Amino acid sequence: MRTTAYSTVRPRYGFFDVVGLLFRELPVMVVIFLLVFAIGTAAILTLKKSYTAKASVYAGAGSEYVYQPRVGASERSQPLEADAIAGSEAQILGSLEVKRRAVRAVGADTVLGPNASGRAAEKESAALKVLDSSLGVATTAGSAIISVSYKSDDAVRAAQVLNAVVDQYLVQRRVVFRDRTTPALAQQREAFESDLNTADQAYAAFMQSNDIGDFATAKATLAATYQTTYAEALSLRAQLNQASQRLSTLEAQLAQQPAEVVLQQDLNVSAQDQILQLRTQREALLSRYTPDAQPVKDIEQQIADLQAYVATGTTVGAREVRTGPSTIFTEIETARITAAADRDGLSARMAVANGQLGQIRSRQAELTRLESTNANLAGNREVLTANIRDFQQRESAARADSALVAAGADNVTVIERAEAPTKGTSLKAPLLALVFLFAGFTALCAGLLRVFTRRGYTTPASTGRTLEMPVLAVAPMKAAR
Numbered sequence: 001m002r003t004t005a006y007s008t009v010r011p012r013y014g015f016f017d018v019v020g021l022l023f024r025e026l027p028v029m030v031v032i033f034l035l036v037f038a039i040g041t042a043a044i045l046t047l048k049k050s051y052t053a054k055a056s057v058y059a060g061a062g063s064e065y066v067y068q069p070r071v072g073a074s075e076r077s078q079p080l081e082a083d084a085i086a087g088s089e090a091q092i093l094g095s096l097e098v099k100r101r102a103v104r105a106v107g108a109d110t111v112l113g114p115n116a117s118g119r120a121a122e123k124e125s126a127a128l129k130v131l132d133s134s135l136g137v138a139t140t141a142g143s144a145i146i147s148v149s150y151k152s153d154d155a156v157r158a159a160q161v162l163n164a165v166v167d168q169y170l171v172q173r174r175v176v177f178r179d180r181t182t183p184a185l186a187q188q189r190e191a192f193e194s195d196l197n198t199a200d201q202a203y204a205a206f207m208q209s210n211d212i213g214d215f216a217t218a219k220a221t222l223a224a225t226y227q228t229t230y231a232e233a234l235s236l237r238a239q240l241n242q243a244s245q246r247l248s249t250l251e252a253q254l255a256q257q258p259a260e261v262v263l264q265q266d267l268n269v270s271a272q273d274q275i276l277q278l279r280t281q282r283e284a285l286l287s288r289y290t291p292d293a294q295p296v297k298d299i300e301q302q303i304a305d306l307q308a309y310v311a312t313g314t315t316v317g318a319r320e321v322r323t324g325p326s327t328i329f330t331e332i333e334t335a336r337i338t339a340a341a342d343r344d345g346l347s348a349r350m351a352v353a354n355g356q357l358g359q360i361r362s363r364q365a366e367l368t369r370l371e372s373t374n375a376n377l378a379g380n381r382e383v384l385t386a387n388i389r390d391f392q393q394r395e396s397a398a399r400a401d402s403a404l405v406a407a408g409a410d411n412v413t414v415i416e417r418a419e420a421p422t423k424g425t426s427l428k429a430p431l432l433a434l435v436f437l438f439a440g441f442t443a444l445c446a447g448l449l450r451v452f453t454r455r456g457y458t459t460p461a462s463t464g465r466t467l468e469m470p471v472l473a474v475a476p477m478k479a480a481r
Contacts, residue, residue, distance in 0.1 A: 025447040033443035040435030050151050053158035053418040055166055057146045059089035060411040082144040089412065090146050092176060093169045094137040096128070101168035102161065103127045111161055113154060135165060145415070155420040162418035173412065182398045189391040196384040203377045210366070215374045219367050226360045233353040240350055243343040250336040257329040275310065278303045 022029070061080065080088075092098065103111055103124055111127035118126070136149040148166065152158035212218050282299040289296050 029443040029447040037439035051155040051421045053162040055418040056415040058413045086139045102164040106164045159418040159420040185395040240346040247339040
């Protein structure tokens with residue numbers, strides 16, 4: 001017994017088979033095309049014109065885009081590029097908070113128009129969606145200009161909403177960049193002032209405990225005093241050596257001088273007086289006698305004897321001698337006493353100078369030992385003072401900057417505000433073209449679907465290609481009764 005197996009084989013179509021079969025389905029495709037095109041055209045014809053309001057904002061470089069260290073040197077960095085600043089401002093302008101502020105400013109009914117319905121929260125949510133989809137924010141590379149647009153079916157409403165968005169953007173950016181550092185700077189300054197007060201008290205206690213008025217002045221004064229005292233000590237040493245040597249010389253000279261000397265001495269000259277008297281007598285005798293007279297010769301003999309006696313040198317001697325203190329000895333003794341007093345005075349002054357030098361060296365050593373502590377305390381006070389001054393300047397600058405920004409001195413300027421556009425735009429023509437293409441594509445897809453879902457062998461070429469057998473003849477189908 002023969003067994004027969006059956007299997008379902010999908011027809012194989014060629015390009016021309018598909019084209020031919022599509023022509024068979026052309027009435028259906030035309031009906032579908034007309035139906036889809038009619039529905040799309042009816043929907044497009046209900047669309048209204050849209051009006052696009054435009055505005056432009058200039059976003060320049062402000063202090064908020066310049067980096068400034070919070071602590072330390074106040075060296076600022078270079079600001080960002082113009083397009084980077086514009087991009088940042090565009091993000092703020094297109095933020096959800098700005099849109100929410102704008103909706104609340106103009107009201108959800110203004111954004112939604114006549115179609116507004118529902119509760120307030122629902123209308124606000126719907127208005128946010130409409131505003132988000134209709135608002136356009138664009139920037140240009142290398143430019144600080146931000147272009148803003150808003151599309152609506154009403155020209156006046158489009159301008160009103162866009163102006164509200166721009167106004168709320170200006171408010172929001174001030175909120176974003178509002179000064180938050182002034183209270184912190186003031187708090188930190190007060191903390192530094194408290195630390196400085198503690199440091200001042202510690203430094204004052206240190207100075208008072210070490211009997212110092214001003215460390216640098218005290219050290220400089222000690223150095224100058226040491227130099228003066230040391231120079232004086234050297235001078236005193238030289239003077240002391242000179243006085244000692246002078247005293248030694250005077251003592252040596254004094255040892256060579258007698259304490260007493262002959263003040264007055266009377267000599268015995270009676271023989272000479274007798275000779276003079278005899279000569280006087282001879283002259284008197286010559287007045288009465290001749291030179292050969294015996295009285296004259298006797299006197300001459302006496303004179304000759306006395307002269308011979310005087311010639312022996314024994315006739316003259318001290319008859320009375322008076323002595324007293326030597327003037328030279330007295331002067332030398334006086335000078336010695338004065339030199340000794342000078343030496344003793346210089347020795348005392350030298351001792352005092354040496355004692356002062358010792359005290360100064362001890363004080364200098366003490367100041368040197370205290371110098372590191374003084375440097376730490378003084379340096380801490382200087383650092384705190386500099387920090388307080390820096391934070392005061394920053395606090396004042398931040399407060400002034402906030403006041404200027406609040407007064408309108410901002411780096412963002414509205415170049416052009418939105419005005420109601422006079423011309424509207426409509427997308428009916430491009431949308432009709434899209435609907436035409438979509439209707440044609442839908443009709444083609446419907447035709448292809450009917451072609452590929454048809455059962456049986458519809459064309460000889462498809463039959464031969466599917467069964468892999470040649471088709472020898474084609475007979476028309478018999479109409480069913």
